[in-house]
Amino acid sequence: MSAPPAPRPPLWREEFPIREDEERYVTRRQFSRFLVLTSLGMFVGNVWILAKTWFRKEPAAVEARIAGASALAIGESTVFEYPAPGEPCLLIRTRDDRFVAFSQKCTHLSCAVVYSKERDRIECPCHLGFFSARDGRVLQGPPPRPLPRVLLERRGDDLYAVGLAGPEDGA
Amino acid sequence: MTGAPAFFIDPSRCIGCQACVNACAECESHRGHSMIHVDYVDRRSSIATVPTVCMHCENPTCAQVCPADAIKQDENGVVHSSLKPRCVACSNCVLACPFGVPTVLVEIEQMMKCDLCLDRTSVGKRPMCATVCPSQALAYVPPEEIERTRREKPVNVFVFGRQTVRTMNFMMAPPALDRIEVDVADYTWEVEG
Numbered sequence: 001m002s003a004p005p006a007p008r009p010p011l012w013r014e015e016f017p018i019r020e021d022e023e024r025y026v027t028r029r030q031f032s033r034f035l036v037l038t039s040l041g042m043f044v045g046n047v048w049i050l051a052k053t054w055f056r057k058e059p060a061a062v063e064a065r066i067a068g069a070s071a072l073a074i075g076e077s078t079v080f081e082y083p084a085p086g087e088p089c090l091l092i093r094t095r096d097d098r099f100v101a102f103s104q105k106c107t108h109l110s111c112a113v114v115y116s117k118e119r120d121r122i123e124c125p126c127h128l129g130f131f132s133a134r135d136g137r138v139l140q141g142p143p144p145r146p147l148p149r150v151l152l153e154r155r156g157d158d159l160y161a162v163g164l165a166g167p168e169d170g171a
Numbered sequence: 172m173t174g175a176p177a178f179f180i181d182p183s184r185c186i187g188c189q190a191c192v193n194a195c196a197e198c199e200s201h202r203g204h205s206m207i208h209v210d211y212v213d214r215r216s217s218i219a220t221v222p223t224v225c226m227h228c229e230n231p232t233c234a235q236v237c238p239a240d241a242i243k244q245d246e247n248g249v250v251h252s253s254l255k256p257r258c259v260a261c262s263n264c265v266l267a268c269p270f271g272v273p274t275v276l277v278e279i280e281q282m283m284k285c286d287l288c289l290d291r292t293s294v295g296k297r298p299m300c301a302t303v304c305p306s307q308a309l310a311y312v313p314p315e316e317i318e319r320t321r322r323e324k325p326v327n328v329f330v331f332g333r334q335t336v337r338t339m340n341f342m343m344a345p346p347a348l349d350r351i352e353v354d355v356a357d358y359t360w361e362v363e364g
Contacts, residue, residue, distance in 0.1 A: 018234040021246045 059083075061163035066091055066152075069099065069159035077115035079104060082150055082161045088112065089150050089161070094133055095120055099159060101150035102136045108143040122147065174313040178287065178301065179325055180222065181343035184308035185209065187220030191300035191309055198288070198299065204276060206285040207300050222309055224300060225250060225272045225285035226329075226338035233264035233273050233284070242282070248339045249289055253282040269331045269353075287340075317341075326351055 017023060026034075062083040069091060072078055077092040080101075088104040092115045102122065104112050111126035121139060122131040129141030136147035149165045189209055196205040212219040231250045234242035241257035242264060244250045253264070260280040264273040273284045288298035292311075296302075301311035310317065317325055325341035328350035335350075344351055 016240040018231060018242070019244045019246070 062161075064161050066101075066159045066161055070157050072099075075117040080161070083164065090115060090122065091150075091159070092122075092133055099152055099154075100133065100136075101152055101161060102131070102147040103150070103164075106143055107138075107145040107147060108141070113147065174315055176297070176311050176313050177317075177325075178224070178227075178298065178340040179310045179312065179317050179321075179343055180224065180340060181308045181310070181321070181323060182219070182221040183323070183343070184306045185220045185222050186306050186308070187211070187218065188305060190303045190305060191222055191224075194299045194303040195285075200290070201283055204274075204283065206274075206283060222300070222304075223270060223272060224298075224309065224340065225287070226270055226327075226336075226340045226342075227287060229337040229339065232267045232269060232334075232336070233282075236263045236267040238263060245289075249287050250284070251286050251289075252284050255281055258282055269329065269334065269336060317343075322346070324348065329353065 014022075015025070064080075064082050066080045066082075068078055072091065072093045074093055074097055075095050077090055079088050080091055081087055082089045082101075089101055090104045090113065091099065091101045093099055095117075102113075106113050106124040106126065106129055108124065108127060108129050111124050113122045113124045113129075113131065115121075115133060116123050121133050122136070124130070124141065124143065127142050129143040130139040131137065131143070131147050132139055136149050138144075138146060150161050151163045151165050153160045153162045187209055191207050192205045192209055195207045196203055207222060207224045210221050210223065211217075212221055227244075227248055227250050229248065231242065231244055234244060234250060237253070238261060239253075239257045239259050241253040241259075242250065243254065258281045260275050260277070260282065262275050262282075264282055264284075265275055273282050275282045288296075288300075291298060297311040298309075301307075301309045304310070314325065321343060323343035324346045326344040326348055327338045327341050329336045329338065329342075330350055330352040332354060342351060
């Protein structure tokens, strides 16, 4: 007659084992060590980000001719890519016959914004964020920042994008 | 010397000099409190004495009965004193230990017991009691040396009634014995007359 297999210890015994090497739960010391190391990691990461920001070089302003600007009717808008391909911007000829240009990416979640001729404002259809067509500031909705404005310069018949104005430039 | 040393207790060699008790009490981690005691077996008729150190059971009874999860066994099999933040000084371990080893230090409300001088054995030294024992009733030597120098046989299985206890330390027993059986009924008697 073979001996019956040893019964499995009760759950409470597995959770509170006698042998130290069978401990499964984190001790207070392990937890504090985890907290300290994680905080240290986050601190180092923040310092790294800060250093990166300090030593970042501002990219030189790119100039680009905006095609089709002269053909734009009053109250119409067109899309061009600036400062690099794949970065769409919106050129608007407002009702009072001024040219303004903004990045087309909504500052909320990067949806493409469109110009509404009737209401003379820039609208984001995703979450109904509205921007002023005059200076790009937020009129309503979730966007946290104004749209980055593209600085324009007229040279003869052609319209040139000559840079991006940050929010601090009074865009 | 070959092999890992083990702890061997031979009561027949004990001369009752109390050197182990006093050496143990010198330790700075529990100064003044000895974790070993020397008992007279039957003082009226005999001078025989027995030293008692923790046997470091494989499945320690003291830890099994601890309600506070305070008694732990490390990966070497050494059963340690109760963890100070957990121990509630309930004396369950004192009552449960079949060898009578743990003591509760009431003034600090903590159970303390022999930990095989972990500070010494972990760096290759012998436990203090085995170092000072003049008759080597307490010996910390490789098993081969015990086999070579002693007539008695080291035994680490003890039967207390229905409880069988296997220990890390060895008790020297007559060669015919494979295990040491202790029945309380053997030690009860009526005084005649």
